[in-house]
Amino acid sequence: xxCVVQGIIETQxxxxxxxxxxxxxxxxxxxxxxxxxxxxxxxxxxVVTSDVRLLCDLDQPDPTWTVKHVGGAxxxxxxxxxxxxxxxxxxxxxxxxxxxxxxxxxxxLDHELLKVGFAFHFQRTAHISVSVSSVNKMPKxxxxxxxxxxTHGMQIVxxxxxxxxxxxSEVAAAVSSFCEFLAPLVHLSKPxxxxxxxxxxxxxxxxxxxDGGGTTL
Amino acid sequence: MEGGVGLAxxxxxxxxxxxxxxxxxxxxxxxxxxxxxxxRALSLFKAVSRILEDFDAYGRTNTTPKWxxxxxxxxxVNLELFNIVEEVKKVSNAFVVLPKNVNAVNAGIxxxxxxSKLLPEMETDDNAKREQLLQxxxxxxxxxxxxxxxxxxxMIAAACExxxxxxxxxxxxxxxxxxxxxxxxxxxxxxxxxxIQEQENMxxxxxxxxxxxxxxxxxxxxxxxxxxxxxxxxxxxxAGKIALPGQxxxxxxxxxxQVSGTQFMGRSAASPSGPNFDNTASPLPYSNSxxxxxxxxxxxxxxxxxxxxxxxxxxxxxxxxxxxxxxxLAQQQQLRQTSMQGLGQIPALHDLHGQSQQKxxxxxxxxxxxxxxxxxAAHQQFQARQLSGGHIQHSMSQGQLNPAMNRHLNQxxxxxxxxLFTSAQGSPSSQMIPNMSSMQxxxxxxxxxxxxxxxxxxxxxxxxxxxxxxxxxSSGMMQTQQTQTQQPQQQQQQQQQQQGGYGNxxxxxxxxxxxxxxxxxxxxxxxxxx
Numbered sequence: 001x002x003c004v005v006q007g008i009i010e011t012q013x014x015x016x017x018x019x020x021x022x023x024x025x026x027x028x029x030x031x032x033x034x035x036x037x038x039x040x041x042x043x044x045x046x047v048v049t050s051d052v053r054l055l056c057d058l059d060q061p062d063p064t065w066t067v068k069h070v071g072g073a074x075x076x077x078x079x080x081x082x083x084x085x086x087x088x089x090x091x092x093x094x095x096x097x098x099x100x101x102x103x104x105x106x107x108x109l110d111h112e113l114l115k116v117g118f119a120f121h122f123q124r125t126a127h128i129s130v131s132v133s134s135v136n137k138m139p140k141x142x143x144x145x146x147x148x149x150x151t152h153g154m155q156i157v158x159x160x161x162x163x164x165x166x167x168x169s170e171v172a173a174a175v176s177s178f179c180e181f182l183a184p185l186v187h188l189s190k191p192x193x194x195x196x197x198x199x200x201x202x203x204x205x206x207x208x209x210x211d212g213g214g215t216t217l
Numbered sequence: 218m219e220g221g222v223g224l225a226x227x228x229x230x231x232x233x234x235x236x237x238x239x240x241x242x243x244x245x246x247x248x249x250x251x252x253x254x255x256x257r258a259l260s261l262f263k264a265v266s267r268i269l270e271d272f273d274a275y276g277r278t279n280t281t282p283k284w285x286x287x288x289x290x291x292x293x294v295n296l297e298l299f300n301i302v303e304e305v306k307k308v309s310n311a312f313v314v315l316p317k318n319v320n321a322v323n324a325g326i327x328x329x330x331x332x333s334k335l336l337p338e339m340e341t342d343d344n345a346k347r348e349q350l351l352q353x354x355x356x357x358x359x360x361x362x363x364x365x366x367x368x369x370x371x372m373i374a375a376a377c378e379x380x381x382x383x384x385x386x387x388x389x390x391x392x393x394x395x396x397x398x399x400x401x402x403x404x405x406x407x408x409x410x411x412x413i414q415e416q417e418n419m420x421x422x423x424x425x426x427x428x429x430x431x432x433x434x435x436x437x438x439x440x441x442x443x444x445x446x447x448x449x450x451x452x453x454x455x456a457g458k459i460a461l462p463g464q465x466x467x468x469x470x471x472x473x474x475q476v477s478g479t480q481f482m483g484r485s486a487a488s489p490s491g492p493n494f495d496n497t498a499s500p501l502p503y504s505n506s507x508x509x510x511x512x513x514x515x516x517x518x519x520x521x522x523x524x525x526x527x528x529x530x531x532x533x534x535x536x537x538x539x540x541x542x543x544x545x546l547a548q549q550q551q552l553r554q555t556s557m558q559g560l561g562q563i564p565a566l567h568d569l570h571g572q573s574q575q576k577x578x579x580x581x582x583x584x585x586x587x588x589x590x591x592x593x594a595a596h597q598q599f600q601a602r603q604l605s606g607g608h609i610q611h612s613m614s615q616g617q618l619n620p621a622m623n624r625h626l627n628q629x630x631x632x633x634x635x636x637l638f639t640s641a642q643g644s645p646s647s648q649m650i651p652n653m654s655s656m657q658x659x660x661x662x663x664x665x666x667x668x669x670x671x672x673x674x675x676x677x678x679x680x681x682x683x684x685x686x687x688x689x690x691s692s693g694m695m696q697t698q699q700t701q702t703q704q705p706q707q708q709q710q711q712q713q714q715q716q717g718g719y720g721n722x723x724x725x726x727x728x729x730x731x732x733x734x735x736x737x738x739x740x741x742x743x744x745x746x747x
Contacts, residue, residue: 111432113424113430135424137423138432140439143441154416154417191425
């Protein structure tokens with residue numbers, strides 16, 4: 001189970017966001033370079049298609065693989081009152097044979113993404129991970145070197161925190177209070193709800209950058 | 218200006234002088250505008266007292282004041298005071314200062330303070346500044362001087378105005394200076410907003426759904442080279458499709474898959490039939506017996522040829538498969554081969570039985586472990602394959618990682634710290650020794666096989682070199698097949714037990730060092746010249 005919010009930010013403000021996060025989280029940023037393969041089961045495997053994501057962390061000298069299944073989000077009146085999305089999520093590290101195993105099971109590659117950016121992982125009541133990355137798609141299958149951004153001037157901001165059914169409300173509160181700190185630069189919301197950019201992000205970004213915005217006037 | 222304080226007194230003779238009421242000149246009075254001044258002073262007083270009360274309250278309730286409020290109050294006070302002072306200044310010329318508290322302390326300084334003449338240093342400063350100002354225009358007649366100075370003043374005033382404007386603009390843009398916060402929001406025109414909205418939807422859809430990233434079905438072939446992290450995971454067959462190794466129609470491949478799978482199983486669980494090596498087993502001791510870990514469905518002898526032919530193919534595949542699987546496969550193949558090839562060697566087994574027993578006892582401490590690998594051709598003089606097979610199985614079943622064993626081994630391998638399957642080496646080597654001795658009591662003599670490394674895989678260390686060096690007798694050699702691990706170091710430790718006559722342990726160990734360099738050495742076993 002995880003609590004997750006997403007937002008978008010213009011690429012020009014990403015550096016300011018990094019400075020802000022660095023100050024808020026107190027940890028070093030980690031580079032993020034993940035090849036995400038989304039596999040879908042075929043109709044022969046069951047009535048309901050299931051999808052599975054295989055994430056390969058290309059940043060390490062030895063790529064590490066993770067398998068992730070994202071489930072449906074919590075619904076209902078209670079869910080509407082929470083400002084973050086709470087959904088089931090199962091994640092595990094796997095060996096690199098996982099891709100072959102899934103193919104052998106009958107899963108097919110549905111789509112793949114390359115996410116390049118940075119991430120912060122820190123502890124603030126809950127274990128929160130913030131990642132800012134540009135999402136790239138590949139013109140040819142598995143052609144990582146030819147990946148192009150899906151949206152050129154915009155990057156996605158992901159704030160996630162793992163939760164259990166017992167403590168998800170505290171985790172949700174922690175995530176939403178953390179998101180308030182990011183309000184000057186990025187509006188965060190549940191994943192499928194669009195928010196737009198922050199209009200005053202330019203001013204906030206300018207004030208975060210070291211030389212101020214004075215020269216731009 | 219009108220000066221003078223008029224005194225209007227009413228005098229009455231021979232009466233105590235009535236109180237003298239001093240009244241100001243009415244005009245001055247109007248100018249002073251005392252009423253408004255009084256109200257102003259009062260309001261100022263009230264403002265200051267309010268501030269003091271607020272601070273009192275903050276102190277009592279321990280709350281933090283809001284900056285904006287306090288700043289507002291202070292600036293109001295400031296403004297009011299300023300206005301009052303301005304007003305008073307306007308009419309102050311009508312008055313003179315009358316010092317009230319004259320005492321010994323300030324009697325001396327009073328005249329200086331009251332005088333309007335500048336202090337000497339102030340006077341010189343003044344003169345210097347005046348000089349500076351009138352520098353250019355001293356020579357000109359007075360009106361022109363006045364003009365010039367006026368022009369200068371105008372210029373300076375204009376510059377100040379511009380600076381003020383810039384400052385005000387900056388303040389507005391950042392919302393400073395106005396106590397209400399940013400009042401001017403940068404507005405985006407509709408077009409820009411729509412573009413941003415569209416981009417946002419695209420991005421969110423791509424991340425959450427994958428929309429916009431899917432390739433049309435006809436482009437789903439893999440045409441470009443795979444990135445490194447996928448290169449060893451996926452196998453592309455000729456059609457450009459992702460192939461699984463088990464999907465090819467090669468029997469051996471399937472066998473490999475099965476075998477390697479079971480190999481895993483065989484490795485992790487101790488085989489129940491561990492020490493029960495039966496030398497009298499059927500010609501195919503490994504095909505379907507539970508002892509033959511991983512030898513289920515091993516091909517029949519008729520397929521031995523086929524196997525060898527296919528080994529080249531397999532090696533090609535091996536390059537693509539992960540290391541450990543390659544090792545497993547190799548081991549499997551070796552097992553198979555040895556089982557095939559050992560058929561003809563059974564007699565040899567027996568007569569070496571005694572010899573091996575001897576060697577076990579003598580060279581207890583010297584171990585060599587070799588990693589057996591598929592042989593290309595028929596150097597089929599491996600003896601005691603059955604034994605070794607059984608032994609291998611045994612070793613494999615005991616192939617738990619045993620760092621102590623490892624160290625033990627490493628000691629013995631001397632300079633060549635071939636960390637074989639370093640960790641996995643569980644090299645039951647030392648474990649095996651006791652087993653071997655126990656086995657000796659049984660009919661089986663654990664013989665180790667030495668297989669030359671003929672693979673294309675450069676990572677396999679080669680025992681072949683060692684073999685080449687020494688006068689290895691198959692009888693003198695004992696090797697254990699180690700369970701595979703995914704060790705990057707592929708150096709092998711060979712366990713070698715030799716008869717007393719072969720004192721070439723030293724050379725053997727030395728030859729361990731260039732192990733990894735050998736690629737295609739074939740290894741030959743020869744029967745010991747008995």
